[in-house]
Amino acid sequence: MAEKRDYYEVLGLGKDASEDEIKKSYRKLARQYHPDVNKAEDAEEKFKEVKEAYDVLSDDQKRAAYDRFGHVDPNQGFGGGAGGADFGGFGDIFDMFFGGGGGRRDPNAPQRGNDLQYTMTIEFKEAVFGKETDIQIPRTESCDTCHGNGAKPGTHPETCGVCHGSGQQEVVQNTPFGRIVNRRACTNCSGTGKVIKERCTNCHGSGKVKKQRKIHVKIPAGVDEGAQIRLSGEGEAGLRGGPAGDLYIVIRVKSHEFFERDGDDIYCEYPLTFAQAALGDEIEIPTLTEKVKLKIPAGTQTGTYFRLKGKGVPRLRGYGQGDQHVKVTVVTPTKLTDEQKDLLREFSGLQGETPQEHHESIFDRMKKAFRGE
Numbered sequence: 001m002a003e004k005r006d007y008y009e010v011l012g013l014g015k016d017a018s019e020d021e022i023k024k025s026y027r028k029l030a031r032q033y034h035p036d037v038n039k040a041e042d043a044e045e046k047f048k049e050v051k052e053a054y055d056v057l058s059d060d061q062k063r064a065a066y067d068r069f070g071h072v073d074p075n076q077g078f079g080g081g082a083g084g085a086d087f088g089g090f091g092d093i094f095d096m097f098f099g100g101g102g103g104r105r106d107p108n109a110p111q112r113g114n115d116l117q118y119t120m121t122i123e124f125k126e127a128v129f130g131k132e133t134d135i136q137i138p139r140t141e142s143c144d145t146c147h148g149n150g151a152k153p154g155t156h157p158e159t160c161g162v163c164h165g166s167g168q169q170e171v172v173q174n175t176p177f178g179r180i181v182n183r184r185a186c187t188n189c190s191g192t193g194k195v196i197k198e199r200c201t202n203c204h205g206s207g208k209v210k211k212q213r214k215i216h217v218k219i220p221a222g223v224d225e226g227a228q229i230r231l232s233g234e235g236e237a238g239l240r241g242g243p244a245g246d247l248y249i250v251i252r253v254k255s256h257e258f259f260e261r262d263g264d265d266i267y268c269e270y271p272l273t274f275a276q277a278a279l280g281d282e283i284e285i286p287t288l289t290e291k292v293k294l295k296i297p298a299g300t301q302t303g304t305y306f307r308l309k310g311k312g313v314p315r316l317r318g319y320g321q322g323d324q325h326v327k328v329t330v331v332t333p334t335k336l337t338d339e340q341k342d343l344l345r346e347f348s349g350l351q352g353e354t355p356q357e358h359h360e361s362i363f364d365r366m367k368k369a370f371r372g373e
């Protein structure tokens, strides 16, 4: 076990720090290092250190023992763990900042609802132009019958008689350092601080019900595969007046038979006959919205790209649209009539140059490159 830092040093305080200063410093540091917020590798370690320091210094008895004896080997039976601190996970960051309770879970604190995720598969063109639709999602909502408190209408949850609403029970232990008081969740009310005598029949006392909820979703034009749309407050219901979680819609886009997409640009291939490529032509190219005319210049090589400006995908953020790129492929005929074959032979004889001769300069350059010239 590494040498422990002084608890006061951890919180950046002097030995004479007031209760208020301890609480303030803890809140500031916990916020800084909470693993939900801070993704640094040592954040979790730091957070634990801060919490441990706080758990001891915020408790009069533990603080007095710490002031006298310093750090205590946890194996010597100082409460349940180092300094008797309770490391039951990190808790919800929302609890910590709004729940008060000085770092301990306040059983009556509002708790934010869980986030939900929904995967939606849409057509290629729907991603390009956007879509509005309704979806059905199962989610937990606050019970209408009891307004979320779990008690039968006309009755109310009562304060727990065992813990008097704190949700915690004190357990006294005798140790070599004197009496140490530890707290644990109240067994009578499971730490909620309230008991329900007559349960709401609709939600059986949980205050929550599962519902199929219809939600209207607007998918903006230009979304792409993997995009996430956040619908604030459309997740699961919060507890004790806490806000609902969020709903995340994850977009999956089906592929298109003719178009491919790369960001805001659209790509497609278009076949040309040898005659079209050699003599030039004007062809009609389908775009996402309409057919447009494209001029193919005489002598076009296979694999050449043509750009149709502004015929791509609307930009999700900002103005304008991407482009459509058309790659032309010259298709070699496979079924020729005898007459066509004769004409081609005649053409070939008249042509006077071979493709090799035509590309001689390229081959020359390659040869030179290999010779290192």
Ligand SMILES: [Zn+2]
Residues within 6 Å of the ligand: 143, 144, 145, 146, 147, 148, 149, 150, 151, 200, 201, 202, 203, 204, 205, 206, 207, 208
């Ligand atoms: Zn209910």
Ligand SMILES: [Zn+2]
Residues within 6 Å of the ligand: 160, 161, 162, 163, 164, 165, 167, 168, 186, 187, 188, 189, 190, 191, 192, 193, 194
């Ligand atoms: Zn209780």
